[in-house]
Amino acid sequence: MVRNLPLDGALARALHGTDALWTLDRQLLAAAVDELRTSNWMRSKDGAKNRNRPKPIPRPGTGDRRYGSARGMTPEQVRDRIAQATGREVRGG
Numbered sequence: 001m002v003r004n005l006p007l008d009g010a011l012a013r014a015l016h017g018t019d020a021l022w023t024l025d026r027q028l029l030a031a032a033v034d035e036l037r038t039s040n041w042m043r044s045k046d047g048a049k050n051r052n053r054p055k056p057i058p059r060p061g062t063g064d065r066r067y068g069s070a071r072g073m074t075p076e077q078v079r080d081r082i083a084q085a086t087g088r089e090v091r092g093g
Contacts, residue, residue: 007020007023008020008021008023011082011085014081014082014085015073015078015081015082015085018060019060022059022060027059030056030057030059033057034054034056034057037054038053038054041053041054
């Protein structure tokens with residue numbers, strides 16, 4: 001049953017915080033925006049003088065804690081987090 005849950009669904013958000021909202025398509029879109037901003041900057045007066053370089057869009061796991069944190073969890077930790085989020089004990093292995 002858990003295999004079919006959406007990657008950005010409520011359980012994923014309960015386990016991983018806002019990191020779960022950063023799906024592959026959103027990561028690629030952020031990368032495209034970063035490249036476009038950098039490309040435009042390179043052709044600007046600021047780019048010619050190598051100043052005021054645009055900052056990339058913050059992503060999970062890159063040191064900006066405002067957007068959650070990426071970390072691995074043991075199966076026991078996952079069971080504990082699910083139990084905490086649902087209020088029910090999780091059994092199985």
